[in-house]
Amino acid sequence: MADFEAFRKQFQGDLVTPSDPGYDEAIQRWARNTSRPAKVVAFVKNCDDIASALAYARAEGLRIAVRGGGHNAAGASSCEGGLVIDLSKYLNHVHVDPKEKVIHVEGGAVWETVDKAAIQHRLATVGGTVNHATVVTADGTSHVASATENEDLFYGIRGGGSNFGIVTVFTLKLYDQQPTVFAGPIVFTPDKCEQVASVLASWWEGAGEKEGLLAGMSPAPDGSPCITLFLFFNGTEAMGRVTFKPFFDLEPVVDMSKEIPFEELNSMLNANAVPGRNYYMKGALLSKSPLEDLSLSILTRVVQASSSGELTTFVGLEYFPHGKINSVPADATPYRRDLTGGVAIIVSWDDDTPEKSKRAAKEAREIASLIGPEGEGYGNYGDGSYGPDSDASSMEGAVPPSKAKALFGSSYARMQAIKKKYDPDMVFNKWFVIEPAN
Secondary structure: OOOHHHHHHHOOOEEEOOOOOOHHHHHOOOOHHHOOOOOEEEEOOOHHHHHHHHHHHHHHOOOEEEEOOOOOOOOOOOOOOOEEEEOOOOOOOEEEEOOOOEEEEEOOOOHHHHHHHHHOOOEEOOOOOEEEEEEEOOOOOEEEEEOOOOHHHHHHHOOOOOOOOEEEEEEEEOEEOOOEEEEEEEEEOHHHHHHHHHHHHHHHHOOOOOEEEEEEEEEOOOOOEEEEEEEEEOOOHHHHHHHOHHHHOOOOOEEOOEEEEHHHHHHOOHHHOOOOOEEEEEEEEOOOOHHHHOOHHHHHHHHHHOOOOOOEEEEEEEEOOOHHHHOOOOOOOOOOOOOOOEEEEEEEEOOOOHHHHHHHHHHHHHHHHHOOOOOOOHHHOOOOOOOOEHHHHHHOOEEOHHHHHHHHHHHHHHHHHHHHHHOOOOOOOOEEOOOOOO
């Protein structure tokens, strides 16, 4: 048994227990239904604090959860009766090195902080492009992982989620970025669904690396079905309107697209991700053609899921060119590079009840079953798809190792060896859990 008071004395950050002021706030999450009553919340200030928290939790037999930005709908950053290592209070800063074109991002930072800091130097980064990272592993040791140092750990964390340690600092590559871009939503009525899908299919065949869009299906404020295209072009409004002219020719009923400051780009979907609501998220894969996914039958089903007024349902089809992503060798990271693209199914509601939660899950699963080739949605795991799934929330933010094996496919055995080296006791056992090699 460990001495909590001794732990508290050596801890430099804040330790919050159920009897302390601020406890309720400490366990709250972006998705309210994933909040769990932890025994201890450790707001860490540095790697030494993380090592101390890990040692205390292991000595006490407490399950561990790690909170970074907290934007998770599966409960992976919460831990009932366990210890939460929370990076969001103190380890949330970023530092830009414009000369080297890198940005150092602490593990509790959010993308708003990253975008605003980088664009001041006319630079931007891409999520997931990690040059190196500082990682605290299960035994409390800090490692610098990069392409030339602790290469196995570097491989594992770039796609393996939280299986191997706690990243206190990411170092991300930066790229030249003009300060404004063309972006914003345009809205179509359901009678244009087939036409929009047809234009989308033609555009998608030749989409360049400076453009992309997210096609949303949801009820409008008055409850009627609508299709919203969230456009993006990395250039001027004039160039963007030329690029997306076939869509504008279909005469959207709402056009809110315009040239905006780059740092506002990632806020376009904030209305669909309001903190403090209850969320159920499900993923699926895009079909080979937008004509299959952006269909009137699926749109009708999405709106039907929201018809009672108790649930709000949104489906986002992600059409972002994969050329740069797929230019990375397939064996460079565990992240899958042979996927068609993602679909995010988000069901949210206000006052939580078991009935609403079950209904939200049912609606999301049924919608997922309509998208993509039969039997190949994220929810089935048979194709090794890579994406979100709130089913983990029913298992304290973890899914069975069999699903992780399906998710990572041919990379799984290599990741098992890394797990055995850095976390043989499975201290990090949230989300898609990898079992150590025998």
